[in-house]
Amino acid sequence: MTDFKYIGTRPIRHDGVDKVTGRAAYGADFSLPGMLHGVVLRSPHAHARIVSIDTSAAEAVPGVKAVITGKDIPPNSAKLMLGGEAALDLRDMGDNLLAHDKALYHGHAVAAVAAVSVDVAREAGEKIKVVYEPLPAVMNVDEAMAPGAPLLHDQFKQNVAHRMELKRGDLAHGFAAADVVVEREFRTPTVHQGYIEPHACVARYGQDGRATVWCTTQGPFVVRDASAAILGMDPAHIKVIASEIGGGFGGKIVVYLEPVAILLSRRTDRPVKMVMTRDEVFRATGPTSGTKVRVKLGAKRDGTIVAASVSLWYEAGAYRGSPAGAGAMCALSPYKIPNFLIEGHDIVVNKPKVAAYRAPGSPMAMFATESAVDEIARELDMDPIEVRLKNAASEGDAAPYGPKYGPIGLKQVLETARNHPHWKAPLAENQGRGVACGFWFNAGMNSSATITLNLDGSAAVFTGNPDIGGTRVAQAQMVAEELGIPVERVRPSVADTDSAGFTDVTGGSRVCYATGNAVIQAARDVRDQLRARAAKIWNVDVAQVGWDAARAIPPSGAAGADNKPLTALTVDQLAAQMPHTGGPIVGSASVSMPMAGPGFAAHICDLEVDMETGRSTVVRYTAIQDVGKAVHPSYVEGQMQGGVAQGIGWALNEEYVYNADGVMENAGFLDYRMPVASDLPMIETVIVEVANPLHPYGVRGVGEVPIVPPLAAVANAMRAATGVRFTELPLSPPRVLQGLTEWRSSTFQAAGHSTQTALTRS
């Protein structure tokens, strides 16, 4: 299907006016009469045994209605299967919600208070007497793996929670055959998803044992099922209503507040609202792993990469489960390399438990490998795009993680990059240009959609996916396309867990692909029902009724009772007749989709470096990506631009800064330096469309790939601008200045070259 009427157009999103006028209701915008406010008391220690908690003084504060601690979370050693797939460790989740025996990171929740106001609850929180026995903390993978390191979880005997590996061919043989070998070790800091809206919820528990939760989340079904499992409730007794969501990027899949709010509501018999401060969001939610990645690549003189070894050590935070596995799978994904070994390690440290962050695991792994590929190109004096094209995987090649690739767009995006004016554009002084690739799987999973047709021929469509990136308007476009009615006459919405069919999280770049397919199938269900109605009206067999644009087509030459030829019936006409032809029409569909076709991108970054201060500025950036099919190009471009912005922030400035006691020192947007609009140029985007055969329109998924290349693209541009290969992020002014200083010093001493020349063009 390539001749689209609505797919590929750019209608105004249905939720747009609400959002720009402030009318849209986010997590903290919901309130209930008689509501209490809940606040959380958090550990001041990065690692400490909890000796005792005395809540009596807090409970005595007037206006305090309940104080709870980890003792109120029932013990649970089971795993929760979500959507029949992901397993969540309920013991860890419960312990993260309210610590039991130990506080495992600075900011770890140890108690919660419900009171008549936030101020009263905070005052009471300060009166909770917690006796801690501080323990030494481990704050990165090296400390965690050091002999004799303090253990977070005694029962596991070590802080390395898991190791996995992927391999192919004969590594030693491969490296032996290489003409050049590059080996480097890379590090990335702990960074946060940085969604603007903090976590917020209102929970109402009733005396009938049923609860309703309003919250900002990427996964209302996760909130329902996880809360039920943690609290020992029947999931059928919890209803979750998702608000509009002010960003998630993977970090709003985990439950932090909701089970606590349900507990407090159960205890007080009143609704309880909980809203995090920004400080709490930084200290106790997200982030993604700080990492160490060692890469060794071997290549022939013609640029063919013949051997690769990649070792990843990813921080999991306080509990097992980093994206090291995904990082391992992504690290070498663009390339067909005959001999490789990739190993991933999952390591607990005294930081908040990591949460998914846009293409979880991939940016750090590909920062390392795409920096190393750049070094190979330099060693061979080859164009870095040519090196990548030389090794690029294509349809039929086996992915490093196993299956053979279907049709993928890697070569197309690399060729598009090579042919883009940006790639050949001149650079000014102190500027450098970098290129890097990115990859993400694009998830599938379970989705449901329901469409109702109105008598006037308009329609409503709903799913269970909170809309982060414009999925509602895309769904309306799909309904419009299938039924031939205007997008504006389709009302898309996000339903609660009692109304939507089971639907996995908004994440994995899956919504437009998997939930979109459910929408398309539901629309086709409606269309089939319309054809059946036409058949009834015409008194012909439904198999003879055709469909064309927005009309049911009668059998060729067929005549009605009046002997006149039958004429086509429009959706409007058929809809108006519904009550007389069998009643209303509701179409629904559920799908369980395999992973979508992998998505590849190539990014080009021009960086200008202030050699005196180390401050660098992205002056031009072009993102080229195969998205399969862009349903609404504006939001595809927006996703690409957003991913680039986050990747540039990660590359240049973002990092958790800890002091010697394991206390985060920059838990606010003033000190945790995310890029703002004035920091960035307009991000140029080029959409490549290599249709994904698993989706009726070829949709592949778009949101995650674009955060992957910027880390290496920026670092490669920095190398080009300065001559220095930086291997540790962020490339913040102090680090760059230090790097430049060391390089000047060593270069000057070693070779007597003009430092200035090297700094201008490497």
Place this chain on the structure above:
Amino acid sequence: MTDFKYIGTRPIRHDGVDKVTGRAAYGADFSLPGMLHGVVLRSPHAHARIVSIDTSAAEAVPGVKAVITGKDIPPNSAKLMLGGEAALDLRDMGDNLLAHDKALYHGHAVAAVAAVSVDVAREAGEKIKVVYEPLPAVMNVDEAMAPGAPLLHDQFKQNVAHRMELKRGDLAHGFAAADVVVEREFRTPTVHQGYIEPHACVARYGQDGRATVWCTTQGPFVVRDASAAILGMDPAHIKVIASEIGGGFGGKIVVYLEPVAILLSRRTDRPVKMVMTRDEVFRATGPTSGTKVRVKLGAKRDGTIVAASVSLWYEAGAYRGSPAGAGAMCALSPYKIPNFLIEGHDIVVNKPKVAAYRAPGSPMAMFATESAVDEIARELDMDPIEVRLKNAASEGDAAPYGPKYGPIGLKQVLETARNHPHWKAPLAENQGRGVACGFWFNAGMNSSATITLNLDGSAAVFTGNPDIGGTRVAQAQMVAEELGIPVERVRPSVADTDSAGFTDVTGGSRVCYATGNAVIQAARDVRDQLRARAAKIWNVDVAQVGWDAARAIPPSGAAGADNKPLTALTVDQLAAQMPHTGGPIVGSASVSMPMAGPGFAAHICDLEVDMETGRSTVVRYTAIQDVGKAVHPSYVEGQMQGGVAQGIGWALNEEYVYNADGVMENAGFLDYRMPVASDLPMIETVIVEVANPLHPYGVRGVGEVPIVPPLAAVANAMRAATGVRFTELPLSPPRVLQGLTEWRSSTFQAAGHSTQTALTRS
């Protein structure tokens, strides 16, 4: 299907705890930030030309944001088809919302104000200067039909808006053959539905031309479609979310506030809340028709009724459209009478436009005919139940309104009444016993239902019908019955107009029948999908997969890959496997149902009369009714008891009291005397179940029939207790006292009999 596991049981309703703890949110419980409050200025005249309206002083009041009048309702002469059936006159509806040229009743809306508080809005309302030219009013059918009567609508030349008739046989011949003839004229007052919750809504109109309305209503789709039609909006741009509803009884189908609130929100760009006072509810919503009905019955000496003529004159209120037609169809519905003429008249008067009220039109018509049948029994000295059984219609007889009855339960309820201990129980002094029948069609119309199955085997079901009488728990029972899962694990809910498939109003006793059937079909859709999943797991043809209780049954003798016999799979097992067998399961169904099987009831009423004050008390009451099948007997009994309570109120005390200027003098619950719990005995109920073949379980509908018999049952008991045939309701103490006094006087003068004796036992 007669071997039920869940149907016919009495589980706790899912919404019960919310309601008894005050947690349930009704119309007035919803608020939005930045919300304005709207109030309506109403006509102080029953009939007046509006010469001018000056809103300038009101607009100048600080805090006033908008003032609107009838000029702001766009003219619209079209009709709105609802559910493809009912036609609403948009001109009349718009004029009723805000009067254009004339105020047609005391309380008619003439302007509306939106302001920062209710107080400010009221203050501003008082400053709107309306110049009226008062006109003479007509307050009942006699005044309206009098020669030279003032006309409400000049263009129609008369106040009789419509006349219809039903006839059979030869009336003159029939009466000529009769041995006894009874002729009486009956009157009933204007009465209100008396729902406890007043009309309330919040409307939010956005700059994108889309509106959301939260309101208490029986028909969210009516609110959507009527508001859109009146305001010239696209129905696809209005979303209606129904709150819990505190009673409706037909009166919450009409839109009174919602389009006005949308207009005010559009004008002010802020959400607008409107809540009626009780005074406004009485003066400007509901009520049902005041009526005059003349009945003439002729019977043979054996009790066979051979001729009947019935003339009905029903007040429509200020605009055309009373339930006279339905009254005409119901009047003689229980009886097979060879010769009859029934004529109905629809008459406009200067009162609020009537709205549907529980079995609209039937109680007044059957008050007249069932009183007359009682007189026939007295004339013939026959048992009144025997007279009714003698003439009772049964399967195959033609209803007076045309079609042949299917299986109906009239004879069964009459026989049950005759055999009930109540019928033979002794009476005390000053007590009398009456019996009467009642009939209602029970509507069908359009309904949709959607069911989602969760991974844990629980389910959610939703429809578009606000739940007035316990329909949610009944729907959960249907899902439980079809899938074999516990009722408590089914979450039933009411969805908004963007989520629910089109569904006609909650009314006509149709929800358990028609929407229930949609629920059953949706559950069977889920079951079929579960069978298909089992077939996939077993690798057998789906046609070979059976279903028994809550399990898919493998083909007899079939073995799995391990050569072991296949074993049945439960819903829980199949649900857990959903992600691996095709994804989530959502079942949906829509139906367009014919009218359900007619419902008949027989009621027995014992009344005790205080002969000195005229005050009467119902001391025992038994309601016997054929409901087809009682899904949840408690709520069937509750409906029967509720209908009886309203019918007794109508019979004994309720009435609109108007002064000479057409001003209602008792617009409050203190003066409009509805029965409270202490006024009534426990209403005994007997459920008769004659299965309705149009419904899979035999459901027939229950809510409306029970309000029909009490008017005549009470009047017949009054006749028995006092010897006086009262023909005008209510039988309030003053009227009864006056009747007794007149009767004593006439009897004493005419025959010299002992008044006391006659009053004790007639």
